[in-house]
Amino acid sequence: MKEFDEITSYECAAHPGRSGVGVCVICGAVVCAECAELVSGRIYCSEHKPAYEEKTVKAVQRQKLRPAILVPVLLLVSLVASALWFAPNLTAGMFSFYNDSVTEMELREIGKALESFRDDVGRYPTDEEGLLVLRDEPAGAGGWLGPYLPDGLYAEDEVRDTSGNPITYELTDDGYRLTAVGPDGERGKNDDIVREGPAVNE
Numbered sequence: 067m068k069e070f071d072e073i074t075s076y077e078c079a080a081h082p083g084r085s086g087v088g089v090c091v092i093c094g095a096v097v098c099a100e101c102a103e104l105v106s107g108r109i110y111c112s113e114h115k116p117a118y119e120e121k122t123v124k125a126v127q128r129q130k131l132r133p134a135i136l137v138p139v140l141l142l143v144s145l146v147a148s149a150l151w152f153a154p155n156l157t158a159g160m161f162s163f164y165n166d167s168v169t170e171m172e173l174r175e176i177g178k179a180l181e182s183f184r185d186d187v188g189r190y191p192t193d194e195e196g197l198l199v200l201r202d203e204p205a206g207a208g209g210w211l212g213p214y215l216p217d218g219l220y221a222e223d224e225v226r227d228t229s230g231n232p233i234t235y236e237l238t239d240d241g242y243r244l245t246a247v248g249p250d251g252e253r254g255k256n257d258d259i260v261r262e263g264p265a266v267n268e
Contacts, residue, residue, distance in 0.1 A: 080112065090114055169227045169246045173261040176200070176225065176233065176244055179214035180263060186211045190242050190263075197225045197235050227259075238262070 078084040078098035086096035090111035097111045105115075179200045184190050186209045191199045199207065200214040219225050224232040227246040234253075236243045241263035248257030 169229075169248075169259050170261075172219070172225075172227065173233070173244050173246060173259060175219075176215065176235075177261055177263050180242055182214050183210075183212070184264070190237055191235065193235070193237050197233070198223060240264070 077096065078086050078101055079095040080101050081098050084098040084100075087099050088097055088102050088109035089095065090097055090113075091108045092114040093111060095111050095113075097109065101112050103110050103112070103115045176197065180190060183200060187207050188209065191197070191204075195204055197215070198220075199210075200212060201217060201220060203210045203212060215225070221230075227233055227248070229246075229249040229251075231247050231249075231251050234245045234247075236245075243263075244261045245253060246259040247253050248255065248259065250257060
């Protein structure tokens with residue numbers, strides 16, 4: 067224990083006859099060298115020292131709790147960061163799936179329109195006529211009862227997919243072929259969507 071300067075004019079409250087070395091900062095009682103406890107530069111008597119130590123223990127406990135609280139916070143931050151990191155790829159995949167699904171639906175509707183055109187006119191459109199004859203009646207096409215496709219599907223006299231690229235039509239020996247080239251705009255790639263007719267049971 068640290069040495070104290072004796073206060074000869076006062077006696078210890080707990081030990082009469084003993085010279086006091088200081089005064090308790092809480093109750094003001096004079097304490098001798100045996101009773102006095104110096105904590106953070108302040109003197110406490112034996113009665114009030116436990117109360118101070120209790121506060122100190124609680125402060126230490128709060129310090130120990132901080133890492134326990136920090137762990138889930140850091141975990142949450144890491145999860146959010148991971149989600150933000152993978153979000154562009156996930157969003158791109160979902161957007162691509164949506165585009166493909168809508169384009170497939172569009173090709174299916176064009177296929178139905180081509181079948182209706184054939185039923186009414188007796189043939190499929192020629193390569194020169196293309197998909198425009200599904201909207202505009204061609205010359206010399208008796209029996210045409212269109213339009214078979216709504217005008218909203220056309221852009222600059224072409225039917226376009228969800229990527230904004232034209233859907234191509236070709237007359238084949240067995241019917242027709244519709245091709246959507248996808249976002250890259252190049253035919254023959256993996257992102258092409260192809261539908262061949264005639265359609266059956268649709």
